[in-house]
Amino acid sequence: MKKKKLLIIFIIISTSISPLIILADKITNSNIKEIVKLDIKSTLINLIGDYYLTDEEIEINYTITPNNIKKDLIDDNSGLINNVEIIKLNENPKLNKFGASYTLNNNHYNYDDLEDIFLLYSSKSYDEVKNKLNNLDIQKYSNKNGNGVPLQSYYKNKNKLEDKTYFHNNQIPLFELNDLPIENSEDYLNGEFYAYVLAVDSNYDVIELKKSNYPVGNNKIGSIERIIDINYKIPSEIKVIEDQNFRELGLSYEDGRITGSLNQRLVYKLLGDYYKATPITFNIKFKSSKRGTYNLPNNNSEISFESLKDPSVISKFTIPPTQVRIENFRNNIKIEDMGLFYNNNISYNYDNIDLAIENKYNLGVEFTSNNINARNTDIDIYFNKDNVKINSYKLYKYDINKEQFLMIKDGVKYNGQENKLKLNILDRGIENRYILVYTVKSDTIFKNIKNTVIFNKSTSLQKKVIKNINFVELPSVD
Structure with missing residues (x-):
C-alpha cells in the first residue's frame, strides 16, 4: 500500500446500536503546527474617563477574529490518513446519499503492523469516539458482511481497478440515536454526523483515528466547525454579573472562574482557495466593591x-488581559465651616449673615475629604427664595507648605442638565482641606433665606449645611 490511494466511501444512515457515553480529558499536543491564528481584542464598553467606580457595571466586549487559511493547509501529511473530506454525491435530497473520501499518506507503510482500515460515523466528539473504541472489541465488531456492525471494513472490488477500494454501502452509527432518523427529515440530513476513518494493527488496537473536517449533512458541505471552550480566571475582588446575556452565552461562573462552551461556534467556510471564518463577539459584565487596578482576565x-x-x-x-482601574464610589466628606469667603479664608460665619442687595458676595463651604474624584461627588446649592442668583464656582485647596488656600483650575464643574456641581479632581488616600466658593447676588430684600449646600450621591452619609442670610437695603451714606 505504498502507493497513495483514494478511497471512496458511500454512507447510508440506517440502523443503530446500544448507547455509550464516555468522558475523556482533552490533551494538548505542542508539537503540531497550529494553522489557526486568532486576533482577540477587548473593548471597555461603558467606561467614563479612565476608571470605574465601585459597584458600577463594568462591561467588556470581546471580538475573536480568525485568520484565513489556505485550503491545502488543512491536509495533514504527518499521519497515516492524509485528509478526510465529506462530499455530497447527489444533489437530489430524496436519494440521501453522501460520500466520505480520504487519501492515505505515502508513508503509511511505516506502520508495519497495519491490519485494517474501517469507516464509522457519529455525532459524538472525537474524544468520546476514541474512548469508546479503546474500550471496544474492534475485531468482534468488524464484520465485513455489513450486518448490524458499528465498524465497516473496505473490500476489494474485482470488477474495478486495483487502486480503487470501496466500503460496503450499509454503515451504521457507533452510538445509538434516541430515535431513528426519518428519511428526508432535518435530523437525517443535518444531524451533525461526522465520518471517522480508523486504522488498527494486528491486535486490533487503534493506530490512528481521523475525523472529517465537517459533518455529513445538507448545509454543512464546505465548512469546518469547532466548539469554543472558555477558561477565564477572575481576581477575587471582581464578580461576574450573571444576567440573561451571560446565561445565553452558554457559560457558567463559579469560584472566580468563567467556564463552559460558547453558544457561538467557530465556523470556517471554504470560499475559493481559502477557509474563512466570521468574527465571534460576546460581552461579559463585572463589578467590584473594592478600589484597585485589576487585570481581566487573570x-x-x-x-x-x-x-x-x-x-x-x-x-x-x-486571552490577553484588559487592565481595569476602580475608584471608590463613596467618600468621607466632613463639612467644617460655612460663611463669607474673604481674604482667602472663611469669615463672618455667623448664624445669620446680612448682605446688601445689588452686590455680589463670595460664600464658601470648608470641608475635608480623603477620597474625591471627578465622578463620585455631586453638590446641590440652592436658596428657598427666588431672585437669588449664583453665577460662578471655584474650588480652593489648602497648601501646607504655603499655609494658605490656593485655587484649583477647573476644580469644579457645573452640570446644567442636572443643576448640580461636580468636583473635578482626583484626590485619595490623604485627608485634605478644601473650600468651595460660589458668588451670590439678589436685587430683592429678603429675610431668613436658607442657603443650603448638600454633598450627596457618594458621601458615606448625606452631608448638609444651612446658613441663614438676610438681604437688606444698602446702608445710607448721608
Whole structure:
C-alpha cells in the first residue's frame, strides 16, 4: 500500500446500536503546527474617563477574529490518513446519499503492523469516539458482511481497478440515536454526523483515528466547525454579573472562574482557495466593591477548541488581559465651616449673615475629604427664595507648605442638565482641606433665606449645611 490511494466511501444512515457515553480529558499536543491564528481584542464598553467606580457595571466586549487559511493547509501529511473530506454525491435530497473520501499518506507503510482500515460515523466528539473504541472489541465488531456492525471494513472490488477500494454501502452509527432518523427529515440530513476513518494493527488496537473536517449533512458541505471552550480566571475582588446575556452565552461562573462552551461556534467556510471564518463577539459584565487596578482576565486564561488539522489535538489561545482601574464610589466628606469667603479664608460665619442687595458676595463651604474624584461627588446649592442668583464656582485647596488656600483650575464643574456641581479632581488616600466658593447676588430684600449646600450621591452619609442670610437695603451714606 505504498502507493497513495483514494478511497471512496458511500454512507447510508440506517440502523443503530446500544448507547455509550464516555468522558475523556482533552490533551494538548505542542508539537503540531497550529494553522489557526486568532486576533482577540477587548473593548471597555461603558467606561467614563479612565476608571470605574465601585459597584458600577463594568462591561467588556470581546471580538475573536480568525485568520484565513489556505485550503491545502488543512491536509495533514504527518499521519497515516492524509485528509478526510465529506462530499455530497447527489444533489437530489430524496436519494440521501453522501460520500466520505480520504487519501492515505505515502508513508503509511511505516506502520508495519497495519491490519485494517474501517469507516464509522457519529455525532459524538472525537474524544468520546476514541474512548469508546479503546474500550471496544474492534475485531468482534468488524464484520465485513455489513450486518448490524458499528465498524465497516473496505473490500476489494474485482470488477474495478486495483487502486480503487470501496466500503460496503450499509454503515451504521457507533452510538445509538434516541430515535431513528426519518428519511428526508432535518435530523437525517443535518444531524451533525461526522465520518471517522480508523486504522488498527494486528491486535486490533487503534493506530490512528481521523475525523472529517465537517459533518455529513445538507448545509454543512464546505465548512469546518469547532466548539469554543472558555477558561477565564477572575481576581477575587471582581464578580461576574450573571444576567440573561451571560446565561445565553452558554457559560457558567463559579469560584472566580468563567467556564463552559460558547453558544457561538467557530465556523470556517471554504470560499475559493481559502477557509474563512466570521468574527465571534460576546460581552461579559463585572463589578467590584473594592478600589484597585485589576487585570481581566487573570493570567493563564484561554480559549480552546479541537485543532482543524487533527481533532485529537486541542488548540489553546491566551486571552490577553484588559487592565481595569476602580475608584471608590463613596467618600468621607466632613463639612467644617460655612460663611463669607474673604481674604482667602472663611469669615463672618455667623448664624445669620446680612448682605446688601445689588452686590455680589463670595460664600464658601470648608470641608475635608480623603477620597474625591471627578465622578463620585455631586453638590446641590440652592436658596428657598427666588431672585437669588449664583453665577460662578471655584474650588480652593489648602497648601501646607504655603499655609494658605490656593485655587484649583477647573476644580469644579457645573452640570446644567442636572443643576448640580461636580468636583473635578482626583484626590485619595490623604485627608485634605478644601473650600468651595460660589458668588451670590439678589436685587430683592429678603429675610431668613436658607442657603443650603448638600454633598450627596457618594458621601458615606448625606452631608448638609444651612446658613441663614438676610438681604437688606444698602446702608445710607448721608
